[in-house]
Amino acid sequence: MEKRNKEVEVTRFVNINKNEPTFTFYVSGQPRTLNAGEEKIYPVFVAELGAKHLIDLILQRDYNIKDTLRDSDLRKTLLAQILPDEAIRVEYKPLTQEEFAKKLEEELKKQGDTISSLSKKVDETKSEKDKEIENLKKQISDLEKGQKGKVAKK
Secondary structure, X not given: OOOOOOOOOXXXXXXXXXXXXXXXXXXXXXXXXXXOOOEEEEEHHHHHXXXXXXXXXXXXXXXXXXXXXXXXXXXXXXHHHHOHHHHHHOOOOOOOHHHHHHHHHHHHHHHHHHHHHHXXXXXXXXXXXXXXXXXXXXXXXXXXXXXXXXXXXX
């Protein structure tokens, strides 16, 4: 694999975000703003950082994908649209619209299953804690009754 200088080499960055008039990301505290559909040339490291943020935004807001940190075919397809020169360079073939829709459906189902599973565990834990709290309240009540009985005997 060829060694690249991502600070010097440049690539095209395309703002594929159609739901907002602009997209802004920051590099070293400096804003980089592109209008919807606009294309700019950036150093590779800047373009990769901006692409990561734009992909996260699109997956979370437009497709309701919660976990956007894992690498997936959805991420790669969006990346190929945002950084088309990089997709060509690594010979990545993006998913078709149908494939993208199918992968999205699979991801949303997996996400729903995970959320349901975690919610069930939270409910079980809450139920166990509620039982434990009731048991402790009963013990406290019993202890208080025992103390009142001792006071009354004196």
